[in-house]
Structures are given as C-alpha cells and as structure tokens.
Amino acid sequence: MKQLKSWWSAGSGLLHLTVLLSLAGLPVDLDLYLLLSPPTLLRDELLLLGGPASSAHALSPFPASGEWGHAGRLHPKGRVPDPAGAPEGRLLREVRALGVPFIPRTQVDAWLVHCVAAGDADSAHGLLGAAASSAGGVGGASLDGGGQAAQGGGGDPRGTQNSPLAAEEEKEPAEPTAQVPHAGECASEENEVLREKCEAADHNSRHEENEESVSARKEKSLQQNNDDENKIDKVDWEAEGSTESIHERRLNGTDTSFFLEDLFQLLSSQPENSLEGFSLGDIPPFLGTVNDGMNSSAHSNVNFSQAISHDVNLHEAMLLCPNNTFRRDPVARTSQAQAAFLQLTSHTINPEQTLTVTNLPGSLPPVDNQTRTLTSQDLLYDLDINIFDEINLMSLATEEGFDPMEVAQLFEEPDSDSGLSLNSSHNRTSVTKSNSSHSVYDEGAIGYNSDLDSLSHLNLEGAVGGYYTEPSKLCHVDHRSASGFHSNLSFQHVFHNHTYHLQPSAPESTDESFSWPVKSQKMSRHLNDTDRNLSRDERRAKALHIPFSVDEIVRMPVDSFNSMLSRHYLTDLQVSLIRDIRRRGKNKVAAQNCRKRKLDIILNLEDDVCNLQAKKETLKREQAQCNKAVNIMKQKLHILYHDIFSRLRDEQGRPVNPNQYALQCSHDGSVLIVPKELVPSGHRKENQKGKRKSERRN
DNA sequence: GCCGGGTGTCATACT
DNA sequence: GTAGTATGACACCCG
Numbered sequence: 001m002k003q004l005k006s007w008w009s010a011g012s013g014l015l016h017l018t019v020l021l022s023l024a025g026l027p028v029d030l031d032l033y034l035l036l037s038p039p040t041l042l043r044d045e046l047l048l049l050g051g052p053a054s055s056a057h058a059l060s061p062f063p064a065s066g067e068w069g070h071a072g073r074l075h076p077k078g079r080v081p082d083p084a085g086a087p088e089g090r091l092l093r094e095v096r097a098l099g100v101p102f103i104p105r106t107q108v109d110a111w112l113v114h115c116v117a118a119g120d121a122d123s124a125h126g127l128l129g130a131a132a133s134s135a136g137g138v139g140g141a142s143l144d145g146g147g148q149a150a151q152g153g154g155g156d157p158r159g160t161q162n163s164p165l166a167a168e169e170e171k172e173p174a175e176p177t178a179q180v181p182h183a184g185e186c187a188s189e190e191n192e193v194l195r196e197k198c199e200a201a202d203h204n205s206r207h208e209e210n211e212e213s214v215s216a217r218k219e220k221s222l223q224q225n226n227d228d229e230n231k232i233d234k235v236d237w238e239a240e241g242s243t244e245s246i247h248e249r250r251l252n253g254t255d256t257s258f259f260l261e262d263l264f265q266l267l268s269s270q271p272e273n274s275l276e277g278f279s280l281g282d283i284p285p286f287l288g289t290v291n292d293g294m295n296s297s298a299h300s301n302v303n304f305s306q307a308i309s310h311d312v313n314l315h316e317a318m319l320l321c322p323n324n325t326f327r328r329d330p331v332a333r334t335s336q337a338q339a340a341f342l343q344l345t346s347h348t349i350n351p352e353q354t355l356t357v358t359n360l361p362g363s364l365p366p367v368d369n370q371t372r373t374l375t376s377q378d379l380l381y382d383l384d385i386n387i388f389d390e391i392n393l394m395s396l397a398t399e400e401g402f403d404p405m406e407v408a409q410l411f412e413e414p415d416s417d418s419g420l421s422l423n424s425s426h427n428r429t430s431v432t433k434s435n436s437s438h439s440v441y442d443e444g445a446i447g448y449n450s451d452l453d454s455l456s457h458l459n460l461e462g463a464v465g466g467y468y469t470e471p472s473k474l475c476h477v478d479h480r481s482a483s484g485f486h487s488n489l490s491f492q493h494v495f496h497n498h499t500y501h502l503q504p505s506a507p508e509s510t511d512e513s514f515s516w517p518v519k520s521q522k523m524s525r526h527l528n529d530t531d532r533n534l535s536r537d538e539r540r541a542k543a544l545h546i547p548f549s550v551d552e553i554v555r556m557p558v559d560s561f562n563s564m565l566s567r568h569y570l571t572d573l574q575v576s577l578i579r580d581i582r583r584r585g586k587n588k589v590a591a592q593n594c595r596k597r598k599l600d601i602i603l604n605l606e607d608d609v610c611n612l613q614a615k616k617e618t619l620k621r622e623q624a625q626c627n628k629a630v631n632i633m634k635q636k637l638h639i640l641y642h643d644i645f646s647r648l649r650d651e652q653g654r655p656v657n658p659n660q661y662a663l664q665c666s667h668d669g670s671v672l673i674v675p676k677e678l679v680p681s682g683h684r685k686e687n688q689k690g691k692r693k694s695e696r697r698n
Numbered sequence: 699g700c701c702g703g704g705t706g707t708c709a710t711a712c713t
Numbered sequence: 714g715t716a717g718t719a720t721g722a723c724a725c726c727c728g
Contacts, residue, residue, distance in 0.1 A: 536706090558716065583716090588706060590718055595705085598720085 537581045544574050546581075553578055554585030648673060 534542075538550050546553075547568065556564065561582065565575055644663060648656040656673065664674045 584707070586717065587708080591706070591720080594719055594721095
C-alpha cells in the first residue's frame with residue numbers, strides 16, 4: 001500500500017493534468033477521489049494551490065460563470081502572476097489576448113491520492129486532491145475563492161461526510177509549505193505550448209457540435225456503465241469505510257470550471273519536475289465529448305490510471321484535446337487506436353516503476369519519444385470502457401492489499417505475445433499457442449475462457465453496440481498490425497493470458513498481499529454468468545462496437561437492414577461482421593426450422609404408419625367378417641338348393657336329380673329348372689369354382 | 699470413454 | 714446478382 005501511495009503521489013501530475021486540460025479550453029469537472037493518508041502533505045499541496053483548506057475549490061479555477069481574467073482573485077498564498085513581466089504574467093496576457101474560446105464541456109473525474117512517505121513529508125510529492133464542485137455543488141469553490149472558500153470546508157466533495165481530509169484541513173491552519181513554486185523557471189518554455197493549447201482548444205470546440213450526434217449513442221452507453229460503476233464503488237466504499245483511503249464519488253453532475261489565470265497560477269506554483277512529469281496524454285478522448293451526465297467513475301479511473309502511467313508533453317496534450325477529430329476517419333482511428341494502445345500498454349508498466357521510486361520528487365519517468373507520440377485518445381475512444389474496467393480493478397486493488405507489481409503484470413505484455421499475428425483472430429492454433437495453457441479464443445467453444453473477457457462485459461448492457469470491452473485487452477498486439485478487428489481479438493487473447501498471470505500463486509507476487517485475484521475471480525464468476533449468455537456473434541459484435549443487437553441484425557427486414565447500414569457509418573469489418581451475423585442468424589433459424597420440420601415429417605410419418613397399421617387391422621377384421629357372412633350365405637344357399645330339389649318331382653313323380661338339373665333365375669324373378677346341358681359353360685364353371693372355394697374355406 | 703441428442707455453422711442448391 | 718431458404722454434413726457440447 002505504501003508503494004501504491006507513492007505511486008499515486010508521483011502521479012500528482014493528475015492535478016496538473018486537470019489544470020492543463022482546463023487550460024486547453026476544456027472546463028474540467030474534477031471529482032475528488034482521495035486516498036488520503038496523513039494529511040501533512042495534503043496541507044502542503046493545498047498550499048500550493050492557494051490555501052490550506054482549498055481542496056474543495058482549488059481545482060475549480062473556472063467558475064460557473066465562465067469568466068476569464070480573474071487572476072487577481074487568487075488566494076493570497078498562491079502564486080500571484082507578476083504583472084511586471086514575469087513569465088507567468090506574460091503568459092496570462094498572451095492567453096487573454098486569445099479571447100474567450102469556446103469551451104467544450106468536459107468533466108474529469110480524478111482520483112487524487114495523497115501519500116506521505118514515512119516520516120518525510122517533503123520528499124513525498126503527493127498528489128493534491130482538491131474536490132471540484134459546481135456552483136450548486138458540494139461546497140467547492142473556484143480557485144479564485146482561495147482560502148475563503150476553504151474556510152467553509154467545502155473541499156470535501158462528499159460535503160457533509162466526515163472526510164479525514166476535511167477534518168484535517170479544519171484542524172490545521174495554513175502554514176508555509178516547503179515546496180516553493182518554480183513555475184517561473186519553466187513558464188517561458190511553456191508559454192508557446194500553452195498558447196498552442198488554447199488555440200487547439202478553440203479549434204476543437206468547433207468539432208464538438210458535429211460530433212455530438214455521433215457521440216450521443218456512445219455517451220448513453222457510457223452512462224449505463226457509469227451507473228454500474230457507481231454502484232460497485234459505492235458498495236466498496238461503504239464496506240470498507242477506511243480512513244486511510246477515501247473513495248469519493250461525485251455528488252452532483254455539474255461542471256466545474258477554471259479560470260485560465262488560475263490555471264497559470266497553478267502551473268507556475270508547481271515544481272518544475274512536476275511539470276515534466278505531467279502528462280496530458282492521459283486525457284481520455286471522451287473528455288471532450290462526454291456531457292454532464294457522463295461523470296462516471298470509469299472515466300475517472302481512466303484519467304487516473306493514465307495520469308499515473310502516462311507522460312505526455314503539453315504539445316501532445318493539445319493534440320489530444322481535439323478528441324473528436326479522429327472519429328471522422330474510423331479506419332485511421334482503428335489503426336491509431338491500436339498504436340495508441342500499444343503505447344499505452346507500454347506505459348502501463350510505468351505505475352510499477354513509479355511506485356518504487358516516486359517518493360522522490362521528480363521521480364516520474366521522463367518523457368520519452370514513445371510517450372510523446374502516443375495518442376491514447378484514439379485508442380481510448382474505442383477502448384475507454386475497457387480501460388475503465390481495468391482501472392476499476394486497480395481501484396479495487398488499492399482498497400485491498402494492492403500490489404503494483406501485479407497491476408503492472410496485468411497490463412504488461414511479454415515480447416513473445418507481440419508476435420501474434422493480427423490474422424490470428426481466426427486462427428485457433430496460433431491463438432492457443434500464444435496464450436499458453438489458457439486459450440481464450442473468442443470463437444468457438446474449445447479453449448475459450450470468458451473470465452476476463454466477460455469481466456470487461458460487466459458494464460455491458462442491452463445491445464452489443466454500447467461498449468467494446470475486448471479492446472481493453474489489447475495489451476499485446478503486434479505493433480505492426482494494421483487491422484483493428486484482428487488486433488482486437490488478438491488483444492483479447494493476450495489479455496486473457498495476462499489474467500492468468502495474476503493467479504494468487506504467481507511467483508512474482510510481492511510480500512504485500514494482493515487480493516485482486518480473489519476479487520477478480522469473484523467478478524469473473526459473475527461476469528461469466530453474464531457472458532455465457534452471449535453468443536459468439538454477440539461477443540464479436542461487441543468487439544467491433546456494432547451498435548445493433550444481434551437480434552436486430554437478424555430479424556430486421558432486408559430493406560431496413562440495408563438502410564441501417566447506409567445510415568450508420570460502419571467500417572468494412574463492421575459491415576462484414578453484421579452481414580455474417582445476419583447470414584448466420586438466418587441460417588441458424590433456417591436450420592432450426594429445418595430440423596423442426598424434419599422432426600415434424602418424421603413424426604407425421606410415424607403417425608401415418610400407425611394409422612395405416614390400424615387401418616390394415618380394421619380391414620382385415622372387416623374382411624374376415626365379410627367372408628364369414630359370405631360363407632354363411634353360401635351354406636344357406638346350398639341348403640336351400642338341396643331343399644328345393646328334394647321337393648321337385650318330374651312328370652313321372654320321381655325326384656329331380658340335382659346333378660342333371662340346375663336352378664336358374666330369370667330377369668323377371670321367376671325360377672326355372674334347367675338341364676345342366678343348357679346352362680352356359682362359363683356360368684357353370686363359375687358355379688363350380690365357387691363351390692370349390694367355399695369348400696376349401698370350410 | 700462411448701453414445702446419442704441437440705445445436706451451430708458451413709457449403710450447396712434452389713427459389 | 715442478391716437475399717433468403719432448405720438441407721446435408723460436420724463439429725462440438727452435454728447428459
């Protein structure tokens with residue numbers, strides 16, 4: 001936990017991130033998630049922001065009024081720009097000259113962790129947590145409010161909750177901090193960068209309206225995710241109730257604004273090393289598109305993790321601000337996302353590294369070329385939820401025996417995985433090989449393990465288009481890959497592989513207990529239940545962010561289907577997958593109908609056989625009855641025949657011989673005695689034949 | 699481990 | 714030519 005705190009502390013760039021984000025023209029709504037430890041450093045950090053108890057408002061430099069140019073209202077202990085020509089002053093003037101830019105509404109949920117190295121408050125460069133609140137919010141005030149607002153104790157975003165931070169702020173008055181602002185040294189260097197940043201922010205604002213309709217759908221899904229995240233975090237908070245770590249949730253959804261001047265003040269008041277370690281590349285792409293209601297913990301998680309693990313210079317931050325621009329080119333976006341995520345992945349190891357050394361000021365990893373070229377927005381646009389989930393796990397880990405090594409391993413990708421071919425998404429063999437004993441190929445049932453795959457699905461609800469969780473696992477994609485679809489699946493495999501690296505019995509686990517695997521297993525079990533309900537196509541659809549449910553795709557009439565494809569801007573891969581899903585779905589239904597029909601035919605045939613057999617028996621019985629009746633009639637006829645002849649007499653009074661005469665019925669009903677010589681031969685033969693038959697039957 | 703039923707998918711022919 | 718349907722065949726899962 002100490003390492004973690006150190007890590008968080010070293011990630012004080014988060015505050016800078018927020019500040020610079022606002023400086024870039026993005027109003028920042030900062031939620032304070034305080035993992036608070038001894039408040040000593042907190043006090044120091046607060047002083048840096050202009051007041052001992054300014055945590056509630058220090059990060060609210062942009063008031064709700066949206067005014068610009070209130071530098072004069074800085075806290076007395078804050079660094080006041082030197083109007084005489086100090087670098088900060090020049091910077092302010094230059095920025096003011098830019099006019100009032102359009103500020104896209106952005107909210108940043110931040111996890112502010114305050115950490116103190118054991119017995120050395122000065123060495124610990126804790127991340128200052130300052131709860132930003134809106135005008136009607138939880139009592140937070142803008143930075144210009146300075147210590148006055150701080151006196152109200154509004155720094156605790158939880159408002160009336162008993163926050164250790166707030167309590168400590170009230171107890172201890174403001175006192176000078178050992179951290180003297182050094183911004184003046186670097187202000188000149190940042191001047192141009194900040195100017196570009198403001199320009200970029202203005203430029204980006206023009207794209208926001210065009211992207212609102214596009215992002216509305218995603219935002220809606222993210223909101224659902226937010227709800228889930230809030231529930232989970234709330235439970236965790238209530239369950240633990242730890243005074244050492246405070247997980248603060250947003251109390252309202254209003255935005256917090258910053259005064260640009262205040263931002264400069266903040267920037268100038270920060271140590272130079274902090275500025276170097278500051279990363280605006282951590283700014284997730286949704287910051288520029290998420291609306292007020294999108295202040296999810298997942299977002300904050302993303303900011304937090306990236307702020308910790310990612311270093312980006314100010315110029316890059318500017319590039320990151322126009323988050324919407326890349327969305328216009330989904331193909332490029334995909335490739336960018338891959339590259340960005342690769343870089344992000346490579347930087348996710350930083351937390352581990354930072355944790356071990358961040359107790360020293362300026363220990364943040366230096367900004368390397370790879371970091372500077374990282375455009376994680378592109379990735380995060382598609383993979384944000386995945387990151388959210390992962391970072392959420394990190395947050396869980398921080399509350400229960402967190403081991404940064406484990407976290408690093410989670411995101412770390414061995415070099416061997418880099419050899420995964422992007423085409424391996426459909427190659428079970430390669431996937432199996434790549435994932436050792438835990439093949440997690442999404443397609444097919446063999447070897448598929450949905451533990452972490454489904455883990456990312458925790459926040460998935462409804463249709464498949466809302467979230468794409470698999471990309472979050474794109475930790476180990478081949479850097480040379482160019483296909484987003486294949487890379488996604490490859491990432492998925494890799495991520496699963498990482499999951500199994502986190503077994504509790506892993507030899508690399510440190511002394512500190514790491515309860516994440518346990519929790520992850522629990523979550524995995526929960527998610528497995530949900531993920532098992534998903535068909536392969538549904539998982540695929542999620543993987544490609546297809547904004548339609550499989551059921552819709554299959555059941556939709558062809559006309560509606562084609563129109564749907566034309567209305568939505570879908571990549572070739574998405575269209576191909578949608579058509580495949582539709583084809584497979586239709587064929588599946590057809591196969592079901594075919595089998596049902598086949599069974600019906602079989603059953604009908606069986607019924608027919610039974611019926612025919614019964615009919616046969618009936619006919620046999622009827623035949624037997626008829627034959628019996630016929631025989632009876634023949635017997636009667638024979639008796640009658642002999643009776644008649646016994647009574648007949650010839651002219652001489654002698655009995656008539658039946659062998660010489662025969663009875664013959666005429667047409668008029670009269671009976672004649674005819675000699676057999678006169679009886680037609682045919683008739684006579686029939687009579688004889690009939691006699692023989694009757695005799696045989698008898 | 700084998701077996702049979704159920705199911706999904708593919709290939710193919712047909713409409 | 715496209716989309717859908719029907720069906721045999723195959724593979725897989727499960728009891």
